[in-house]
Amino acid sequence: CILTTLIFIKSLYSRQSVLCGSQNIVLNGKTIVMNDCIIRGDLANVRVGRHCVVKSRSVIRPPFKKFSKGVAFFPLHIGDHVFIEEDCVVNAAQIGSYVHVGKNCVIGRRCVLKDCCKILDNTVLPPETVVPPFTVFSGCPGLFSGELPECTQELMIDVTKSYYQKFLPLTQV
Numbered sequence: 001c002i003l004t005t006l007i008f009i010k011s012l013y014s015r016q017s018v019l020c021g022s023q024n025i026v027l028n029g030k031t032i033v034m035n036d037c038i039i040r041g042d043l044a045n046v047r048v049g050r051h052c053v054v055k056s057r058s059v060i061r062p063p064f065k066k067f068s069k070g071v072a073f074f075p076l077h078i079g080d081h082v083f084i085e086e087d088c089v090v091n092a093a094q095i096g097s098y099v100h101v102g103k104n105c106v107i108g109r110r111c112v113l114k115d116c117c118k119i120l121d122n123t124v125l126p127p128e129t130v131v132p133p134f135t136v137f138s139g140c141p142g143l144f145s146g147e148l149p150e151c152t153q154e155l156m157i158d159v160t161k162s163y164y165q166k167f168l169p170l171t172q173v
Contacts, residue, residue, distance in 0.1 A: 012169065013037075027052075028080075030164050034058075044073035049080035049097060051160040058088040063110040079115065081153075081160045096133070098156035116152040120145070 013033035019025055021042030028049050033039065034056040039046055044062035054060065062076040076090075079097030084090065087104045096115035101107065105119050108127040113119070117131045120138035131137050136146035149155075 012167070030161075032164060032167060045075040046078075047075070048078045049082065051080055051157070051164060052078060052082045052084075053160060053163055054084045055086045055088075057086055058084055058090065060084075060090045063091055063093045065110070074110075081156045083156070083160060083163075085121070098153045100156065100159075116148060116156070118148060118152075 010029055011027040011031040013019065013027065014035040014037070016035035017033050017037040018039070020038070020040050024041035024045045025039055026047045027033070030050055031048050031052045033054045036057045037054050038059045040061035046060060046062060060076065062073045064071050064073045074093060076092065078095045079099065081097055082095055082099045084101045085103040088101055088107070090101070090107045091109045092107045092111040092113060095113045096117070098116045099113050100118045102119055102121035102123065104122050106124045107113070107119070108125045108129060110127055111125050111129045111131070113131045114133040116133050118136045119125065119131070119142065120136060122140070123138050123142045124140040125137065125142040129142060134148045134150070134152060135144055136148060137143060138145040
């Protein structure tokens with residue numbers, strides 16, 4: 001994976017990733033987008049917070065709603081210190097801060113993931129699901145399966161910051 005550094009905000013994104021409508025995509029500082037990811041900024045605005053990680057082959061696209069006269073897309077907001085694992089499809093309306101999305105997950109249309117929550121591997125969240133803070137969701141369909149400790153915020157800050165600090169693009173290996 002060959003990564004390019006955005007000069008002013010120090011985010012890293014792979015040249016093998018696809019950023020559609022890049023004028024509508026905001027990657028705040030120290031965000032990593034790995035190879036073969038797709039971010040669909042051509043549909044609506046996509047804002048990604050600081051210290052986020054989007055791993056390989058994940059798709060980030062804004063949510064939509066069908067109306068009698070057509071389809072409308074809405075902005076997607078992803079908070080700070082969010083970790084999205086490989087092979088995920090994210091079609092959420094909002095992902096709060098300090099969230100971990102496991103491998104091979106599907107986050108359904110217009111879902112809202114509140115701060116400090118976790119989605120386990122291979123979970124499929126149905127459309128318009130709201131995941132409360134400090135909860136764990138798993139399964140197909142995604143259902144409540146546990147709680148997270150109050151220190152989740154600090155844990156996610158440590159995970160995302162250390163991942164960024166230890167990250168080495170192939171050009172530096």
